[in-house]
Amino acid sequence: MSYTRSAVNSPRIVGAAERGGQALVGGDGADADGTATVAQRPYRRAPGQGQRFSADRWFARRAVTALTMGTVAVCCILNSVEIGRHGWSSDNWGIMPGFSELLLSLLAGFLLARRASGSHQLGWWWLVAGSLSWAGGQAIWMVIQYGLHRDATVSVATVGFVGWALCSAVGLLKLGGRSSALATTGAVISEAVVLTGSLGLLLWELVLAPTVTNASNVDIVMLAVVPLGTSFVISAVMLLSLHVRRPVIMVMGLAALGLIIAASLQTVRFTGGAVGLPAPHLLHQLSFVLVGLASVLPHKVVAAPVRTSLRRLAFTYLPMTVAIWVAVWHYFVQRRSADIVSISIAMATGAFLAISQITAWFDSERLAERLQNNVIRLRAAQADLRTLLDDLPEALVVLSAEGTIRDLNALTLELTGLTRDDLVGHSFARMVAADDYSRLGVMWQAMLLAEEVDKPIFELRHVDGSVAVVEADVHTPVHDPNRVVVALRDITQRVAESAELEQAQTRFRLAFQSAPIGMVMSSAATGRLLDVNEALAEMLGFQRSDLIGASLQDITHPDDWNVSRLQLASAADGAASSYKLDQRYIRADGQVVWARTSVSVMSDQQGNPLVIAHFEDITEERRAAAHLQWAASHDELTGLPNRTHFLEQLRRRLDGAELGSIAVLFIDLDNFKVVNDSLGHAVGDELLRGMSERLRSVVRDRDMLGRFGGDEFIVMLDGLQLDLSPADVAERLREAISQPLIVENSELYVSGSIGIAFADRAGVTAEELLRDADAAMYRAKTRGRDCVEAFAPGAHETSVLALRTSGELRHGLERGEIVPYYQPIVDLATGHLTGFEVLARWRHPDRGLLSPDQFLPMAEETGLIGDVGAAILRASLAQLGLWQANVPSLADVSIAVNVSVRQLVDARFHDVVAEALAETGVLADSLWLEITETALMSDVKSATIALRNLRSLGLHLSVDDFGTGYSSLTYLKRFPVEAIKVDRAFVKGLGIAAEDTTIVEAVVNLGRSLGLMVVAEGVETPVQLTRLREVGCHRAQGYLFGRPRPAALIE
The missing domain is CATH 3.20.20.450 (EAL domain)
Structure with a gap:
């Protein structure tokens, strides 16, 4: 059993995790627009990371920044000039503040248009439309005010200002109205209108109405429509902030607040109020600076409250309650006559309040229906889960934290022969044989301590007396740490098969270890030795423990490993089930052992190919065969290749060799006959053996030294293109021959006459090359012996020169x-x-x-x-x-x-x-x-x-x-x-x-x-x-x- 109870299973931590999940917008770990929240949002690269630098984008950003800063600077200058000329009172101001207001509204629209992209681009375009609507109204206002020289406070320009409020409110709803925590769109709009009516009524009754007593109804409506429209924006911001607090929405709320204050001051000024501050113009400009700032703020969730219903009701109905109290006080207590604005606001608020209630009723009905459907689906899921548990191939038992059985599936009942009533509510120990109580206690204690233990095996007693062997696997559900789920896997048949397999392995192991010849079990894929017997260990001179775990390559002769590797690869691929080959192996002392290897390929329990190999020692047999072959091609006295073998090798190397790359040296020992005749054949034989050793020490490994017969030796030099001079080699051979040789305590002196022949013409045969070298050797003897002579067709002309x-x-x-x-x-x-x-x-x-x-x-x-x-x-x-x-x-x-x-x-x-x-x-x-x-x-x-x-x-x-x-x-x-x-x-x-x-x-x-x-x-x-x-x-x-x-x- 592998059991780990992690810290996340703690009820406190799990509860905190669940509460943290509900705190995310919509409760599903996503923003209102469907993007991942902070907890689940994937890694984002830093700006510019992994992106290729774009010069056009860089210059565009710099241009927009310059345009923005330049426009703000121009507006500041224009306002400063106007203040310097006419003071702080806005009564005598000229066109410059109005023109600044126009520039800033256009700039805000431009910045918002650049931001319009992605899934919320429609909301941004509504905000752009609002800014342009205001800019249009401001332009009309300037034409009437300064072109026609009429007061433009109450004029057609008001349409543009109201258009800003409507477009901005729609844009804000588009930007923040997709969260699942919000009500339906109709409910939000109706609640926003209700809140707007409440705020508008309070604004009208407490601030604006006392100042417009002498105005006509048309003027009153025109004066009230802008503050009321701006109040609609503030209402939308207030409702949205309950669910999705985005920086863009907050800044737009501040901008709307500034505009509503400015509109109120403008109304007071129109009706004759003494306002000596430049608040309206400057507040307009400041508000559109905030609108422009909104375009560069990040559009992401800052916070998301868990429950907003009560707060939303307070935001909607508390201002309405206050507005009703104020209206009751004014119109029933003070007996003030109602004007057209108050009546219109009250009627609209009441109508939308009714709409809001109807919408809420439809939402409640829809939610109730959804809840009922969920209950039906939950019951169906429970039934499916019960069916699924009963169909599982493993017995499943659900325990409480105290070890009491809370639930189980049908296979558990089948293994025990008991009923559900016999087990549910009782201890899990009731199912286990008495002999396994101690093991069960150890498992349970380890589980409580969050320790990791092996999967325990228990015996379950059936009511009929039979025994089922099961393997337990314990899990603790993450969402319910007070429950323990125990899976019981019936391994009765597997245990029986394992016992039979163990008996078969024991019999094979006895046969394997007792075999009189070497045996190996190895992996066909890797060549690693899994087991060897004592016979093989004795054959190779190793301890059995030294060989187990080693590679087959470690004991195979390097020259034979490639063949063995190919055979193993073929066996691993299934191409050959058995094969035989003779090859060499390396003993512990470095000696070579020849073995006739018989290989059989089989598969283990996991399907991996195994190799069973038998090794029969044939070292003596191979040694005898090699000696016979060697004796046929070598001189028995000196051990050098004989004439026949030398010519065979010379023919083979001449075939395909480059011209001039091979030379043959023919060596004759001067005065050997005198030594042989005077001191005897035994001394002569020792002299020949000694000279063969000297000559062998001079030539290279790649060259070939042979005995031609009698006192004559032959040397084949190969690879003369490597700047090897045959004359130098011949000279060294001559000097080696001339050194005294001690034989039976006597110093013997002999010299050598050496002839050289080059394979420097096409088609030259081994016999011709040897003949030419022999002829050159005899010419050396004619020159006085103990010298070197090279055979060449032009030798005579060279001598003359x-x-x-x-x-x-x-x-x-x-x-x-x-x-x-x-x-x-x-x-x-x-x-x-x-x-x-x-x-x-x-x-x-x-x-x-x-x-x-x-x-x-x-x-x-x-x-x-x-x-x-x-x-x-x-x-x-x-x-x-x-x-x-x-x-x-x-x-x-x-x-x-x-x-x-x-x-x-x-x-x-x-x-x-x-x-x-x-x-x-x-x-x-x-x-x-x-x-x-x-x-x-x-x-x-x-x-x-x-x-x-x-x-x-x-x-x-x-x-x-x-x-x-x-x-x-x-x-x-x-x-x-x-x-x-x-x-x-x-x-x-x-x-x-x-x-x-x-x-x-x-x-x-x-x-x-x-x-x-x-x-x-x-x-x-x-x-x-x-x-x-x-x-x-x-x-x-x-x-x-x-x-x-x-x-x-x-x-």
């Missing part, structure tokens, strides 16, 4: 064709030129100007790099000496000369540098020697000694292409260098590639932290320059500052 270049380089050095070019180096902080990097160029007599990559590699191979470096060093130092002596702007510049690894480790290089400095007379402080990071790390000890010797000359040292090698901070601090140069490869991606930007920033920060100058190479764009300045780089060089040029162009 290389040999010719080597000979011409020697002659070029002798003829001075190797010359220095200079590229500017700039200080980034000041933008000033600080020096040049010296770059070698070869002015070849036949091939033109050659760049360094076209001859320096040959110089390295032939040993001429030392002579080339010395020539460049001497020439650049000589040029620097000339600049410092003859060009003032270049007096403080320095030069940076690159040094190769062979030059650095050459014992004579120190003397070459010292002699060059001495010959040219250039200070050593003006010379920077740049050594690549890779050159320094090739022999750290020798490089350190050489650098220290060079540094002793007073020159500067820098590390070139920093970041492309593999130096550590320890070695960097050990070398006596003063600068590091950021490689152009990183500068190229600066500001574009996040990785390059991070590397440049790290190198700059590293240099600054070690006190080293940082120079950036390859600066080509302003973006790179800006970013280098931001990270704090000291100097830079590149095409942005200038390309390498000869000395003549520099000057």
Whole structure:
């Protein structure tokens, strides 16, 4: 049972809520126009919220405001002028106050017309008509008064003034006359006329009649009609204010009050009364200011009284009683003769009083008929409710707050076998078995304390001895908290079925847990493991509690999960009721278990698909099959793919591969036969196994290493478009082979001859590629072994060209064709030129100007790099000496000369540098020697000694292409260098590639932290320059500052 007794069920709070509901207009939570009241009105956005700004609307509002303020200001000025000219007495006033009155009445009509919209627009248009009627009357009055120079107090202009009263009264009734709290429209109008007659009679008898004793009957009627008409407006306001107090109605009442006072003063003035104040004109103007103000007030309910009948009677008949007393006093006590106005008012009031009573009688009859119909409908509803309760599928009992049965339905009687008289008026405990009394007491106590408890289950004893099991649900009606409704749901059959189901589940659980193979129950929709048996937990090495609640994906091998997921999804959709598959699972220790999985799909009680899976461990079976398959495609001694498997993979990768993206390396171990014959086959086998491990450590995972047979290995390199050089890989393989190998405490030395073949022509087959690599390997052996040879159709021509270049380089050095070019180096902080990097160029007599990559590699191979470096060093130092002596702007510049690894480790290089400095007379402080990071790390000890010797000359040292090698901070601090140069490869991606930007920033920060100058190479764009300045780089060089040029162009 879920029971909550909230605070709203309190009689006090419920009563307050009901009273609050009646306080709303009409009693139904809505305004008179049908809109929601404050309590139920939906959220309204603030002005402008969620609306697009409209310039036209904004200017229109500003224009109306300006017009209103301007009109009021003009009227104030006109009145001030008139008062200044003639004083405060209105007797001598001219046309200006009347004209002001005309302007304000027109302005009020204009403002009311702008407001006329929505469900009340008809009421607003009546108010507009009233203002225009007054304006028309005022215009006629001005023509008669100032145009014809006659007194216009009693004239046809009165029609316009009376028209204002009638139209305004109708408009106010339209604005406030739709509330259900009001009587019929006819009753309201008749009561308003009665009230008007009473007020008019009092006004006439007490104020106006004594002043018009000498006037004619026509004048008397004309003088009285305006105050009486205005009294009609006030009467309507008074009656409407009893039911719907809208600000618009209240302000219109004030305006009418002002007009009636002004009309009374005007009447007194016409009949000769001495009124020396400007009240009539100014009150007219003030009243229409109020009318204009009414157009901008909110049209909503401010308050709504609950009962208005007594107050309405007091408003209607108390003034009439006073008027009768005054009339009796005047005409029966003082014997005053009645005039035409008094008689007319009295007759009209009496007639409308009779009409009001007739209307009230019709309303009473109508309400009585409605009440009788409601009673009939209520009785029919009670009968329908009784039928409905008896037809409900649940037993229903209505209790009092003390637990006494107040009512029940037919099904309750059927469950107990008792009659209604046996139960109604008795305790609810009479229906419940004695064993459930304590549970019933707990439920009732929790209900009284507003606590939440589970739905209790009781046994109901039938008179025939049978038992019905019911589930109770308790509710407290909101509108009657002293009643408790108990719904009794017959669950006898459900309880019996639940017991049978529990027995079946127990039997299934025993079979499930005792099965000799692994079993799983999981959700087909989510894959969550609902239950597992001990056999599966033992198979996977988990505790059973660790597996329950986990996902099937958690124990399935990642490579097999996609297939399992698709099968589960198919089962969840009902496409397959069972299936089998072999797949891998992950044990707790990370080992892989193969299992033959048999899956059956069924539904639970809620219709959700469940999976029952059987797991048979087939790990050994799969392992044996895999070993057989592996043995057929691999070399048993080294574990490498054999020739057959290698060719199969090579064919597969060649199919659809891009030209030049695959290369094959053929490796032959030199002198292996000597080792095998002299030391025995066992040592030879160990040598082969050791070499296979070394070769495997060099190649990538995506490449393939295989054993061709004997002492021959083959390598397939794939993905050469990723800037992988087969020659570099072959060189690393050759170096790995040449390292000594310890076998049975003996150091064995062998070398390798390696041939390379490229799949660089269309239609090449795996056999052809392997043949070409084998041919290249044999050519390497013919060159003296322990080398790498690439197979290519144009290899001969390339060799001839290389040999010719080597000979011409020697002659070029002798003829001075190797010359220095200079590229500017700039200080980034000041933008000033600080020096040049010296770059070698070869002015070849036949091939033109050659760049360094076209001859320096040959110089390295032939040993001429030392002579080339010395020539460049001497020439650049000589040029620097000339600049410092003859060009003032270049007096403080320095030069940076690159040094190769062979030059650095050459014992004579120190003397070459010292002699060059001495010959040219250039200070050593003006010379920077740049050594690549890779050159320094090739022999750290020798490089350190050489650098220290060079540094002793007073020159500067820098590390070139920093970041492309593999130096550590320890070695960097050990070398006596003063600068590091950021490689152009990183500068190229600066500001574009996040990785390059991070590397440049790290190198700059590293240099600054070690006190080293940082120079950036390859600066080509302003973006790179800006970013280098931001990270704090000291100097830079590149095409942005200038390309390498000869000395003549520099000057």
